[in-house]
Amino acid sequence: MELRDALRGTGAVRKFLPDYVDDAVLFRVLDDARFGPSGGNRQAWHVIVLRDVAIREALGALYLDAWHDYVGHVLEGLVPFSPLATDDERSLATSRRGDAIALSQPDGFAETIASAPVLLAVSVDLGALAATDRDLDRYQIVGGASVYPFIWNVLLAAHEYGLGGVMTTVATRREPEVAQLLRLPATHALAAVVALGRPEKRPTKLTRKRVDEFVTVDRYDGEAFTGQ
Numbered sequence: 292m293e294l295r296d297a298l299r300g301t302g303a304v305r306k307f308l309p310d311y312v313d314d315a316v317l318f319r320v321l322d323d324a325r326f327g328p329s330g331g332n333r334q335a336w337h338v339i340v341l342r343d344v345a346i347r348e349a350l351g352a353l354y355l356d357a358w359h360d361y362v363g364h365v366l367e368g369l370v371p372f373s374p375l376a377t378d379d380e381r382s383l384a385t386s387r388r389g390d391a392i393a394l395s396q397p398d399g400f401a402e403t404i405a406s407a408p409v410l411l412a413v414s415v416d417l418g419a420l421a422a423t424d425r426d427l428d429r430y431q432i433v434g435g436a437s438v439y440p441f442i443w444n445v446l447l448a449a450h451e452y453g454l455g456g457v458m459t460t461v462a463t464r465r466e467p468e469v470a471q472l473l474r475l476p477a478t479h480a481l482a483a484v485v486a487l488g489r490p491e492k493r494p495t496k497l498t499r500k501r502v503d504e505f506v507t508v509d510r511y512d513g514e515a516f517t518g519q
């Protein structure tokens with residue numbers, strides 16, 4: 292497929308046909324994705340292909356539990372897990388967990404993630420990350436940039452092979468339990484759980500900001516960059 296089409300048309304897919312995804316196809320996806328960039332080219336990611344039903348279900352239960360926290364934030368009108376949220380906002384969101392659970396749908400993505408045709412857990416070795424912002428007095432963001440381009444490559448490569456999927460991070464809320472379940476080394480963090488499969492339907496029109504809405508000239512408050 293054309294690169295531009297892939298860039299503009301790889302939307303999140305959360306509903307899959309029950310088709311089996313061949314290991315050889317998954318291997319090709321990962322074999323293409325591995326060319327993603329990372330700080331110092333350290334490639335600190337590790338991928339676990341989840342096959343065991345009991346492990347998948349245990350991970351799915353942790354995901355769903357964390358998802359209820361996410362929905363609690365949404366119900367409170369908050370950006371879920373924003374590093375800038377106040378303690379008061381966070382506790383309001385927590386108080387909406389019951390409402391979030393009541394909204395659960397048996398066929399929702401969070402409720403059925405364990406049965407996705409392909410389920411990958413991607414961890415990253417913190418000891419190999421070039422986290423250049425680690426000494427700043429603010430939330431740290433740079434380390435993730437050494438693993439999420441790879442994960443995005445997985446989704447782009449999957450698209451090329453007729454698959455769709457979504458990267459998810461809510462399970463990281465329950466990282467200690469996930470780490471135990473998957474026997475992650477102590478230096479590893481859970482970066483994402485990725486679900487893949489043949490899409491039931493592929494999104495065609497993605498909602499994204501226009502360039503002039505987020506690009507400015509010379510200063511943050513400079514004029515909008517319009518390319519003219």
Ligand SMILES: Cc1cc2nc3c(=O)[nH]c(=O)nc-3n(C[C@H](O)[C@H](O)[C@H](O)COP(=O)(O)O)c2cc1C
Nearest residue numbers: 301302303304400457458459460461462494497498
């Ligand atoms: C870092 C990151 C974390 C995400 N975490 C989740 C998640 O935990 N659960 C989920 O269903 N989707 C998750 N997503 C998918 C986003 O919701 C999705 O990419 C976004 O809403 C755009 O959706 P669209 O491609 O359908 O327009 C995540 C995406 C990114 C990039």
